[in-house]
Amino acid sequence: MKKILLFLSAVMFLFFPMNIHAEEMVTVRLFQNIEETSELDIMLKGGYFSLNPFFQFEDGVNYSLSVKKGKLVIKGNGQKQVVEGSVYIVPEKYDVDHQILINNHPYLGAMEFAVENNQFIRPINQLPLEDYLKGVVPLEVYPSWPIETLKAQALAARTYAVAHINDKMDDTIRFQVYGGYDWKASTTKAVNETKGEVITHKDKLINAFYSASNGGVTESNANVWGGNPEPYFPIKEDPYDPTHPWEYSLHQEQISLDNVDWTDSKCWDETEEVDQKITNTMKKKLQKNGYPGDIKIVSIPTFELSKDQYDSKRSRKGSITIQFLHRLYDGTVMLEEYELKDVEINRIRPLIGGDLFKSYLIDSLDFQNKTYTMQGRGYGHGVGMSQWGASIMGQKGKSYQEIIQHYFPGTTISKY
Structure with a gap:
């Protein structure tokens, strides 16, 4: 795979204009709006050539790609071709007029269509770093935010991308959300006006972490991912973050077995839990943790937090017990129990869902009227830059350099 990507880069350099030859190339696996699928529709705008000599794609023609018995099947323009391995498509010229549309969503640059796990199609996009960032920044922040905020986000995104450029990056929150050729004028301007700038500490790239909101208190990287604490990720009050309070409730009893x-x-099929948004998340996690088959959540007998906290007042540990009906493939139904006792709280949060259980800066977890109610602040891990805090700083007239210094103290803005 690495040799193929290096070859693609060489091909791209041969055909792309001189002004991008010095740019770093980014390779990103596409999951957004695709997930795991065995079928894709594609169309090309502008001239492209395929590195597979037996099939060439034409401008403006709709093609379908599917996986049959571990091989790619291409159909379109009255042709059909079965390909063993990947399909590679490269633009004759690199510009915004040459686009690859995957399920009607446009991408620039070269594209590999690989077979994954012998059954799924995985598009892998390769393009210059700066244009990759133009597809990242508008999805990570609101393009209507102040330009200095957008520049700070561009620096954080560029630094993060360069630091992870040799990793198998994808287009989700596991790395950075990337939307292809979905550019906005304001965020494109922010990327262009900070071109090549990255954040360093002692002449080394930092991991420029950021999250939506720190709840008013930044967090140490060591408290989230372990390892040594970095001086540019201190625990401190953040007067700019709007805190974003949140709350959710969870009923202890989800299904009354006496009424079934x-x-x-x-x-x-007709028996449903009370809090289906949460229980659906629980079911998916349980199925991935040794309980295949159908599940119905019956109750959550215990759900509590340890008094142990980090200096940032974020919770460290907690306990939860889930009782559920487990229907095996032969139709047998068993009453099972899944317990996490005094474990790191990052093992519990995925059972609830990060869109409800938004951070570990938890103010309270109460139990009244057979209902758990959790209240907290912030959205995300809280390490590094608060995107909402950066937006407030931009509104107050702070420059992107000041925003970077506030959230990554002691660092330097350097040219990459």
Whole structure:
């Protein structure tokens, strides 16, 4: 794979204009709006050539890609071709008029269509770093935010990308959200006006972490991911972050077993939990943790936090017990229990879902009327830059250099 990507880079340099030859190339696996699928529709705008000699794609023609018995099948323009391995497509000229549309979503640069796990199609996009960032920044922040805020985000995104450029990056929050050729004028301007700038400490790239909101208190990297604490990730009050308070509730009893008519053949399908958004998340996690098959969450007998906290007042540990019905493939239904006792809280949060359990800066977890209610502040890990805090700083007239110094103290803005 690495040799192929290096070859693609060489091909791109041969055909792309001179002004991008000095740019770093980014390779990103595409999951957004694709997930795991065995079928894709593509169309090309502008001239492209395929590195697969037996099939060439034409401008403006709709093609379908599918996986059959571990091989790619390409159909379109009255042709059909079965390909063993990947399909590679490279633009004859690199510019915004040459686009690859995947399920009607446009991308620039070269594209590999690989077979993943012998059954799924995985598009892998390769393009210059700066244009990759133009597809990242508008999805990580609001393009309507102040230009200095957008520049600070561009620096954080560029630094993060360069630091991870040899990793198998994808287009999700596991790395940075990337939307292809979905550029906005304001964020493109921010990328262009900071071109090549990165954040360094002692002449080394930092991991420029950021999250939506730190809840008013930044966090140390060591408290989130372990390792040594970095001086540019201190725990300190953040007067600019708007705190973003949040709250969610979870009923202890999700299904009253006394009210289920087990003689009814439809009872399993018709029985539903009280808090389905949370229980659906729980089911997915349980299925990935050794409980395959159908699941119904019956109750959450215990859910509590340890008094142990970090200096940032973020919670460290907690406990939860989940009782559930587990229907095996042969139809047998068993009452099971899944317990996490005094564990790191990052093992509990995925059971609830990060869009509800938004951070570890938790103010309270109460239990009244057989209902758990958790209240907290912030959205995300809290390390590095608060995106909402940066937006407030921009509104107050702070420059992007001041924003970077506030959230990454002691660092330097350097040319990459």
